[in-house]
Amino acid sequence: MPTRSNEQLCKLTQEGDTSARNILLENNLRFIRKIALEQCRSMGLDENDIRIDVDDLVQEGSIGLLNAIPLFDAGRGMKFLTYTAPAIRNAMTDCIRAALAQFEQRMVDKKDGSGFQRIYLDDVLSDDERMLRIEAIADPHTQTPEQIYIQKEQLIELYGALNKLTAREQTYLLYRYGFTDGIEYPLIVAALHFHLSESRTKKGEGEVMDNLRGKLPWCF
Structure with missing residues (x-):
């Protein structure tokens, strides 16, 4: 042909x-x-x-x-x-x-149970590492000093709220939304990373986000 x-x-x-x-x-x-x-x-x-x-x-x-x-x-x-x-x-x-x-x-x-126990947990960032990331996120070339200050304050409050979550909840959010490597991953990628079904990941994320919002002062 x-x-x-x-x-x-x-x-x-x-x-x-x-x-x-x-x-x-x-x-x-x-x-x-x-x-x-x-x-x-x-x-x-x-x-x-x-x-x-x-x-x-x-x-x-x-x-x-x-x-x-x-x-x-x-x-x-x-x-x-x-x-x-x-x-x-x-x-x-x-x-x-x-x-x-x-x-x-x-x-x-x-x-060993439900599979959630099989999650490969990343290390939760230490306080010093969190502050270093706060410093790195603020870009002086694209923001005014006032904007940098406000963002830092918000990030400090965010990390403070994260500290009130369980280690597993912290680890999930830090991975999913790019706090550990600067990459925000889709839900299905997070499910694969943590060895969970997509539906369980979606449900668990909703619960974790609700928990986090309840600990942030600007969400009241």
Whole structure:
């Protein structure tokens, strides 16, 4: 078969050409793998024992691409990969969620309990480290002295409120909202990091945030 574009191969596949379907998938495996690697890096899959790797995501992404073929309409002027990229990512995300749920169930089935006890806790920052971070956050090149002072005061009150939480609550918030490394992580990434289901993480975060708000003077 002569070299054809993704859009042409997709049209042939929609007409029942299985050879075109196989070529379409093969031609785009590099694109699928690139997305899989991005997902692994962004979600830290290589740093936990969820039992999912790049090849698993490539397989799920391939299924996502194939499932998108019947719905693609070249007449709308959209490129095939532009159209299928969300389907590929969604298929990978569903795979990660399923693996996370299975991991949590394995933890529940073990004698050590609910899985929450299996959280790999980061060290809670010391008072000196907290103050160093407060100093670092205030950027004199983008803020006035008054703004820097107000922000410092608010951060001091925030860290004071954090000190009133449990060690586990502190650790979760420090990781989730970037206090430890300057990166605010999505909920599903936090779930993966702490080996919890997404639903449990969401519920637990809501409870922790309510607890924190109750300890902040400007939230009354």
